[in-house]
Amino acid sequence: xxxxxxxxxxxxxxxxxxxxxxxxxxxxxxxxxxxxxxxxxxxxxxxxxxxxxxxxxxxxxxxxxxxxxxxxxxxxxxxxxxxxxxxxxxxxxxxxxxxxxxxxxxxxxxxxxxxxxxxxxxxxxxxxxxxxxxxxxxxxxxxxxxxxxxxxxxxxxxxxxxxxxxxxxxxxxxxxxxxxxxxxxxxxxxxxxxxxxxxxxxxxxxxxxxxxxxxxxxxxxxxxxxxxxxxxxxxxxxxxxxxxxxxxxxxxxxxxxxxxxxxxxxxxxxxxxxxxxxxxxxxxxxxxxxxxxxxxxxxxxxxxxxxxxxxxxxxxxxxxxxxxxxxxxxxxxxxxxxxxxxxxxxxxxxxxxxxxxxxxxxxxxxxxxxxxxxxxxxxxxxxxxxxxxxxxxxxxxxxxxxxxxxxxxxxxxxxxxxxxxxxxxxxxxxxxxxxxxxxxxxxxxxxxxxxxxxxxxxxxxxxxxxxxxxxxxxxxxxxxxxxxxxxxxxxxxxxxxxxxxxxxxxxxxxxxxxxxxxxxxxxxxxxxxxxxxxxxxxxxxxxxxxxxxxxxxxxxxxxxxxxxxxxxxxxxxxxxxxxxxxxxxxxxxxxxxxxxxxxxxxxxx
Amino acid sequence: xxxxxxxxxxxxxxxxxxxxxxxxxxxxxxxxxxxxxxxxxxxxxxxxxxxxxxxxxxxxxxxxxxxxxxxxxxxxxxxxxxxxxxxxxxxxxxxxxxxxxxxxxxxxxxxxxxxxxxxxxxxxxxxxxxxxxxxxxxxxxxxxxxxxxxxxxxxxxxxxxxxxxxxxxxxxxxxxxxxxxxxxxxxxxxxxxxxxxxxxxxxxxxxxxxxxxxxxxxxxxxxxxxxxxxxxxxxxxxxxxxxxxxxxxxxxxxxxxxxxxxxxxxxxxxxxxxxxxxxxxxxxxx
Numbered sequence: 001x002x003x004x005x006x007x008x009x010x011x012x013x014x015x016x017x018x019x020x021x022x023x024x025x026x027x028x029x030x031x032x033x034x035x036x037x038x039x040x041x042x043x044x045x046x047x048x049x050x051x052x053x054x055x056x057x058x059x060x061x062x063x064x065x066x067x068x069x070x071x072x073x074x075x076x077x078x079x080x081x082x083x084x085x086x087x088x089x090x091x092x093x094x095x096x097x098x099x100x101x102x103x104x105x106x107x108x109x110x111x112x113x114x115x116x117x118x119x120x121x122x123x124x125x126x127x128x129x130x131x132x133x134x135x136x137x138x139x140x141x142x143x144x145x146x147x148x149x150x151x152x153x154x155x156x157x158x159x160x161x162x163x164x165x166x167x168x169x170x171x172x173x174x175x176x177x178x179x180x181x182x183x184x185x186x187x188x189x190x191x192x193x194x195x196x197x198x199x200x201x202x203x204x205x206x207x208x209x210x211x212x213x214x215x216x217x218x219x220x221x222x223x224x225x226x227x228x229x230x231x232x233x234x235x236x237x238x239x240x241x242x243x244x245x246x247x248x249x250x251x252x253x254x255x256x257x258x259x260x261x262x263x264x265x266x267x268x269x270x271x272x273x274x275x276x277x278x279x280x281x282x283x284x285x286x287x288x289x290x291x292x293x294x295x296x297x298x299x300x301x302x303x304x305x306x307x308x309x310x311x312x313x314x315x316x317x318x319x320x321x322x323x324x325x326x327x328x329x330x331x332x333x334x335x336x337x338x339x340x341x342x343x344x345x346x347x348x349x350x351x352x353x354x355x356x357x358x359x360x361x362x363x364x365x366x367x368x369x370x371x372x373x374x375x376x377x378x379x380x381x382x383x384x385x386x387x388x389x390x391x392x393x394x395x396x397x398x399x400x401x402x403x404x405x406x407x408x409x410x411x412x413x414x415x416x417x418x419x420x421x422x423x424x425x426x427x428x429x430x431x432x433x434x435x436x437x438x439x440x441x442x443x444x445x446x447x448x449x450x451x452x453x454x455x456x457x458x459x460x461x462x463x464x465x466x467x468x469x470x471x472x473x474x475x476x477x478x479x480x481x482x483x484x485x486x487x488x489x490x491x492x493x494x495x496x497x498x499x500x501x502x503x504x505x506x507x508x509x510x511x512x513x514x515x516x517x518x519x520x521x522x523x524x525x526x527x528x529x530x531x532x533x534x535x536x537x538x539x540x541x542x543x544x545x546x547x548x549x550x551x552x553x554x555x556x557x558x559x560x561x562x563x564x565x566x567x568x569x570x571x572x573x574x575x576x577x578x579x580x581x582x583x584x585x586x587x588x589x590x591x592x593x594x595x596x597x598x599x600x601x602x603x604x605x
Numbered sequence: 606x607x608x609x610x611x612x613x614x615x616x617x618x619x620x621x622x623x624x625x626x627x628x629x630x631x632x633x634x635x636x637x638x639x640x641x642x643x644x645x646x647x648x649x650x651x652x653x654x655x656x657x658x659x660x661x662x663x664x665x666x667x668x669x670x671x672x673x674x675x676x677x678x679x680x681x682x683x684x685x686x687x688x689x690x691x692x693x694x695x696x697x698x699x700x701x702x703x704x705x706x707x708x709x710x711x712x713x714x715x716x717x718x719x720x721x722x723x724x725x726x727x728x729x730x731x732x733x734x735x736x737x738x739x740x741x742x743x744x745x746x747x748x749x750x751x752x753x754x755x756x757x758x759x760x761x762x763x764x765x766x767x768x769x770x771x772x773x774x775x776x777x778x779x780x781x782x783x784x785x786x787x788x789x790x791x792x793x794x795x796x797x798x799x800x801x802x803x804x805x806x807x808x809x810x811x812x813x814x815x816x817x818x819x820x821x822x823x824x825x826x827x828x829x830x831x832x833x834x835x836x837x838x839x840x841x842x843x844x845x846x847x848x849x850x851x852x853x854x855x856x857x858x859x860x861x862x863x864x865x866x867x868x869x870x871x872x873x874x875x876x877x878x879x880x881x882x883x884x885x886x887x888x889x890x891x
Contacts, residue, residue: 240878286681288685
């Protein structure tokens with residue numbers, strides 16, 4: 001399937017970076033500013049990077065603001081708010097005009113110079129600091145906060161006010177956002193924040209404003225949501241009728257547990273923070289067995305603990321949904337960074353041949369849609385469905401209109417009614433059928449009594465050691481995996497038909513690769529993207545067909561061994577030799593991919 | 606009216622002759638009959654081990670899952686459909702070893718189901734290792750020089766973990782055990798019955814002879830106050846010439862299901878999940 005790619009350039013766009021120690025309100029500032037942009041009619045992508053600690057260290061947030069939907073961040077920062085020196089030292093090279101790109105010829109836009117807003121009284125730039133033409137806007141944030149507002153915590157809001165002045169964003173929009181954010185606390189807190197914003201707005205010197213080339217005036221407002229990939233998964237789950245969540249907090253999946261817990265009472269969902277991940281997956285299996293749609297969410301380490309449970313769900317044919325939001329591993333790894341190293345783990349979890357469906361959403365829309373469909377697939381095929389994606393997709397923020405859900409349908413597969421059950425008589429929970437799926441009774445139903453047992457069993461569910469039976473039951477269960485192919489998500493080729501280069505990828509890299517495609521297109525190079533959306537069952541025919549016609553496939557993913565490349569090779573026989581692999585815990589950008597591509601091109605020559 | 610015939614299954618138990626599980630099996634069925642429970646509404650969740658096959662031979666719904674995990678599965682079943690009568694059953698290795706974390710957490714939640722532990726102080730199905738409740742010094746395949754650690758005292762553990770119904774039974778006294786199971790199921794809250802279940806094949810110490818000489822019933826003790834936690838804790842430490850059985854402790858406390866916000870509406874397993882409106886959630890994200 002070839003989807004066209006419309007390359008749209010935003011007339012107005014800006015990249016911002018806010019950095020500071022944990023506890024300094026970096027994320028709050030980012031969120032506030034984002035909402036101001038959204039209310040002004042813009043699309044925002046926000047990515048947060050923090051260390052695995054509660055206070056101190058250095059966290060930073062990137063905002064990319066455009067007039068079209070954006071799915072990843074860009075290098076070249078127009079405005080930096082630095083709440084500590086480390087932010088300046090670590091990210092100065094990314095400032096527009098600082099010449100830190102060093103790509104020498106990728107044609108990136110170096111017009112104009114960025115601005116760094118920082119407290120010039122508390123932050124001393126190192127001796128001999130070369131600003132390379134970048135505008136350093138020193139504002140005594142702390143002193144202003146204390147003298148004018150009696151509150152040292154207002155530094156970040158003052159800085160936001162300064163930003164709105166620089167870019168001609170209507171300050172009343174910012175003030176409104178502050179009102180909405182803090183009105184639950186008190187009118188005084190609202191006033192304090194609004195005053196802080198005004199102070200920042202007023203203090204920017206006229207020449208700075210005049211010289212700063214990027215203006216983002218308010219457009220017609222839109223009614224977009226501003227949410228993370230994880231939030232979209234939750235929306236999909238709630239819509240799908242998930243009624244039990246058993247989970248254990250683990251970065252970067254914890255927000256799923258929190259989100260579901262926040263909405264539990266309203267939607268009649270039992271949300272249980274269990275004592276560990278094993279209790280999480282086992283209670284989800286119990287709930288699924290009893291007839292409630294059930295889900296758990298975790299990251300690699302927690303998923304590892306759930307391995308046996310995933311095998312249990314497969315063996316006992318209980319529908320469950322397991323979300324794995326990936327981070328660098330193994331063991332503790334990097335709790336707050338991004339990675340795609342769990343692909344093999346989620347595919348092969350548990351003993352025996354893979355008895356599960358594995359979905360790989362690649363953008364905010366797919367997070368919602370795949371989560372919704374996962375519950376249908378789980379019940380239709382009576383099998384565990386795993387949704388795997390990376391932290392960059394799960395914890396970044398995207399703007400998008402409310403999801404289109406009128407056409408979504410709940411499909412409970414062969415779940416029986418008592419009436420249907422009464423016609424069956426001698427009920428066999430694990431009846432071997434044409435498609436391998438048995439009619440399903442749940443506890444409480446008259447006439448459906450059975451034992452689901454993790455020992456190999458006969459069609460009734462009685463433990464049975466017979467080897468012929470074993471063979472037939474293995475085939476029955478595996479038939480379901482292959483049979484689900486048409487109901488899972490086919491790979492998608494996006495972009496020009498006769499591209500010189502095809503980025504073969506999955507997860508959040510989809511958006512980054514599409515950005516790279518746009519970048520290349522504007523410079524006359526034709527590329528497209530092949531996105532893999534389902535790992536099991538693997539759409540080998542479609543992938544084969546597409547890859548055979550690709551002039552130059554290039555594998556793009558976040559792990560050392562090119563795991564998806566391996567999956568493609570074993571399923572299609574096609575080995576992709578050229579790879580762009582990043583495994584330092586940080587997300588890719590279009591520029592990163594283009595630079596890497598240039599290296600590959602040079603190497604081949 | 607439910608009768609014993611309703612609970613008969615296609616196959617019969619295949620435990621060793623003399624296994625205490627036969628007694629537990631009989632008592633569970635007798636209790637279901639006495640309580641007149643509809644088998645369609647009963648779910649028995651087991652772990653892995655000889656004893657965990659028990660639900661294969663009782664004609665109610667059942668789920669045999671993983672070693673150590675009968676309790677979390679039971680929790681999921683119960684929370685998805687609180688109208689079901691749920692019993693978790695597993696061995697002492699399963700429940701007090703690998704499953705210990707789930708055991709303690711279930712008790713502090715006061716989930717409304719019954720947990721029967723087939724306590725034979727050995728690992729039978731894996732051919733005779735010592736278990737968490739094996740006496741110090743007992744020899745087994747993995748402890749050829751004798752166990753060097755102290756055994757778990759499940760009764761004291763339960764009493765320390767806010768368990769609202771703490772009992773101990775003996776597979777050799779089926780009428781008594783039946784009464785305990787009836788009381789446990791009737792009890793609103795988490796009920797533990799640790800059952801001495803002699804393993805005829807692998808435990809040559811804790812045999813019917815051993816128990817026959819030592820066991821007494823707390824209900825035979827005049828003035829034994831089931832609501833006295835301190836007394837119960839004291840009595841629970843008895844092991845040697847006299848070993849107490851019966852109900853050590855029972856109180857009524859709010860059950861988890863009554864406090865769980867997600868259960869304030871319809872039962873999750875029977876909820877109507879068509880046409881759910883997520884607009885309310887989406888609005889908060891704008």
